[in-house]
Amino acid sequence: MSAGTVAVVVTEEIGLPTWELYELSIPLTVFGKPQPDLSEHWYDMRLCSVDAAEAPGAADSGGPGGVGGGVGISLRTPYGLDGLVGADTVVVTSVPDPCVEEGEPLPPGLADALRRAHEAGSRMVSLCTGAFALAEAGLLDGRRATAHWMHTAQLAARYPEVTVDDSVLYVDDGDVLTSAGLTAGLDLCLHLVRRDLGAHVANQLARRMVVPAHRPGGQAQFVDLSVPATDDEGLGPVLAWARAHLDRPLTVDDLARRAAMSPRTLYRRIQAATGTTPLQWLLNQRLVRAQGLLESTDLPVERIGELSGLGTANNLRHHFLKQVGVSPGDYRRAFFSRRAA
Structure with a gap:
């Protein structure tokens, strides 16, 4: 049957x-x-x-x-x-x-x-x-x-x-x-x-x-959270600087000063170039950094939270569950590479 x-x-x-x-x-x-x-x-x-x-x-x-x-x-x-x-x-x-x-x-x-x-x-x-x-x-x-x-x-x-x-x-x-x-x-x-x-x-x-x-x-x-390609050459250096300093408590004002723009102008330029707000872009970059560390190191979650600028382990777990859909531990079990580590 x-x-x-x-x-x-x-x-x-x-x-x-x-x-x-x-x-x-x-x-x-x-x-x-x-x-x-x-x-x-x-x-x-x-x-x-x-x-x-x-x-x-x-x-x-x-x-x-x-x-x-x-x-x-x-x-x-x-x-x-x-x-x-x-x-x-x-x-x-x-x-x-x-x-x-x-x-x-x-x-x-x-x-x-x-x-x-x-x-x-x-x-x-x-x-x-x-x-x-x-x-x-x-x-x-x-x-x-x-x-x-x-x-x-x-x-x-x-x-x-x-x-x-x-x-x-x-x-x-x-x-x-x-x-x-x-x-x-x-x-x-x-x-x-x-x-x-x-x-x-x-x-x-x-x-x-x-x-x-x-x-x-x-x-x-599995979604790529990194910034979309942009033709805005004026933003390139400040976005690269931000990615290099994600462990700092960055704000929109910090980025605006670095770019020699007003916060409003920076907000408009980043939204036009990346399709998202400056704060969401920063959060995405922090999550990308955390994903990379989970995939390639055996650092504790607390340390990864610090290095990615997401703060405490609880804050990292909160944003991971909300944006990525799984806990940092589940993500590491799925993607960790001992060769990379």
């Missing part, structure tokens, strides 16, 4: 490095291999290409349903988009890069097929930039959702009806679920197994895959 049918959408031809084979492997590994000793009920898999009858590379892949690329990789998909309708769960992996970066249209028929599958009762799941496909189909309107942190700003700007959360590994909104980038897709797929078959099965499956059954925190711990 099946735990349900999972239809995975292949949205473009496979040709590294333009296609993320890794993300496709996640649902195939989690749902595609029966685990009879864990559960007598497992999933039936459908691999569906955008157009199985005329898929890109079909001619050189041996027949209908082939999806091929220029690096010797060929994939046969016996189902087209019609195979999504009637599936219990539909998983959309990353859409083609131009659809995200340039706003080019999705592959023909994809958004309509996703809408029809949802209307027929399918649970909809996106991994990474697959959220753009769900959003284009209107399935994220009025919902909370996420995607890879590098693309959440684009998702929010292009689809203002979606409440985008870039701090989490995945969002479970009942019948529509979205994950952050790459390995966060594994977190979400294991969560689905937990929902469907129970915590014991999900935990044992995670153990077999040699991954944690549940990771603490969210994708905020």
